[in-house]
Amino acid sequence: MSDRRSLKFYQADVFTGDAFGGNPVAVFPNAHGLSDHQLQQIAREMNLSETVFVLPPTDQAAVVRLRIFTPTQELPFAGHPVLGTFFVLAQLGLVAATEGITRVMQECNIGLFPVELHAREGELIRVVMTQPKPEFLGPVDDMEDVYKIASSLGLPKHAVADMKWPIEVVSTGLPVLIVPVRSLTAVRSIQPDASAIMDVCHRFGANGIMVFTTVTVEPSATVHARMFAPSIGILEDPATGSASGALGAYLVQNGVVEVAPTTDIVVEQGYEIERPSQILVRIESDDDIIKTV
Structure with a gap:
């Protein structure tokens, strides 16, 4: 039967x-x-x-x-x-x-x-x-680690080093390594090394790496991002809701965007793999404390 x-x-x-x-x-x-x-x-x-x-x-x-x-x-x-x-x-x-x-x-x-x-x-x-409240799990301070992260993305050291914002693991349910990058050109030129990214993610307890720049393709977007998560079977994700929540919390926490009691952030993603996406993230905060994502 x-x-x-x-x-x-x-x-x-x-x-x-x-x-x-x-x-x-x-x-x-x-x-x-x-x-x-x-x-x-x-x-x-x-x-x-x-x-x-x-x-x-x-x-x-x-x-x-x-x-x-x-x-x-x-x-x-x-x-x-x-x-x-x-x-x-x-x-x-x-x-x-x-x-x-x-x-x-x-x-x-x-x-x-x-x-x-x-x-x-x-x-x-x-x-x-609504996502879980954000957890900020620590910045990457060691320059050797910063260089390894850049290398895993196929980027020169200067593309991610000496940024005014930290490389940091943030979680709103799934931990993600947030990496600020200098320019849209650099973000679009990334050539991910799956094995190296998996090593980086294992070292920092992250599910993936989300890179971003404040230079965008669409005028309506706040940031341009790419997400790489080969350790969970996704080399590049075209639109990542959980990681965008973590990114939104990071942007507010580090003053990358102008912060109000309600801060709306538009993440554009997926352009490099021909699946353009726009994700609206809303952060509610009170006295510099993030309440909801």
């Missing part, structure tokens, strides 16, 4: 208004009954940055439980997969999105987090998620 099972899935491009832009995610709305091994096999077969499996929640406060996989491993938390999944679920009528703002809780492997569904005239126009 065959144990085959037919599963529907949907693919959504997140952080873009155009087809073939943004970051694609595969969403399986009914993944109940699959083993961990099967989930990982399916994610490897999909071969996208992330694949999301929707399950019944274990906590009654949540509407769904999400398990998020890269082609090589499960992630405790991620950004664009959550946003894309709730867009798909709302379109399918599996999560209600009433006029105005609907606030629901989602369960993932690091706990419960709110998601907002913004609807206008019967159409879902935006999905917003």
Whole structure:
């Protein structure tokens, strides 16, 4: 007797208004009954940055439980997969999105987090998620380490050394090494060395390296960024929600942007791999203390 099972899935491009832009995610709305091994096999077969499996929640406060996989491993938390999944679920009528703002809780492997569904005239126009409070896990001070980071990106030392902002590990759920780079030209010229980046990430306890410059392609953007995470099976990610949250917190914490009680930051990403994306990050702060991302 065959144990085959037919599963529907949907693919959504997140952080873009155009087809073939943004970051694609595969969403399986009914993944109940699959083993961990099967989930990982399916994610490897999909071969996208992330694949999301929707399950019944274990906590009654949540509407769904999400398990998020890269082609090589499960992630405790991620950004664009959550946003894309709730867009798909709302379109399918599996999560209600009433006029105005609907606030629901989602369960993932690091706990419960709110998601907002913004609807206008019967159409879902935006999905917003709250990330864990930022943790600033320490700057990179040793110049030898700075040079290794530059080398892993195929950049000369001067492209990242002597910047007025630190190279620092920041986490809003997943730790990422934030690296300021001098120019847009330098960022666009990066030639990532996957093995060297994995070594750097292992040394600093990070899931990936996010580089940024304040020189942008689009006038509406605040920063231009690229994200490299070969240690979790993603050489370059076209649009990274979790890392953009960490980057936004970094920009506010280090005074890279003008800070207000509510600071909006637009991260442009994915241009170098022909998947242009724009990610809106909102930082709420009070007396120089970041409250929410």
